[in-house]
Amino acid sequence: MQPAIATLWKVDDRGTQVLMDEFYQFLETDASIVLAQALRQAQISLIEAQLPATENIDPTSFQHPYYWAPFILIGNGLD
Known part of the structure; x- marks a missing residue:
């Protein structure tokens, strides 16, 4: 099974x-x-507002758990 x-x-x-x-x-x-x-690491980037300068967004606008907490990896994500 492929991870998702x-x-x-x-x-x-x-x-x-x-x-x-x-x-x-x-x-x-x-x-x-x-x-x-x-x-x-992607979730941590949002939490710590460490988004690339190329993004046309306010880096602090995605720190709330609403934006990063809902996502889980299903399957073997260790491969």
């Missing part, structure tokens, strides 16, 4: 886009990172 990121909560479209952009950025920049760690 999922949620059962209502989520914000823009916040989800920012989180997923960060998630895939971590995967692209570090070939040795596992999926679970990439998701964790």
Whole structure:
């Protein structure tokens, strides 16, 4: 079974886009990172407002758990 990121909560479209952009950025920049760690690092980026300057957003606008907490990794994210 391939891993998937999922949620059962209502989520914000823009916040989800920012989180997923960060998630895939971590995967692209570090070939040795596992999926679970990439998701964790993306969530931490939102919590600590450490988003790239290229984003056309206020970095502090996604610190609330509403934007990063609903997402879980289903499957083996350690591969």
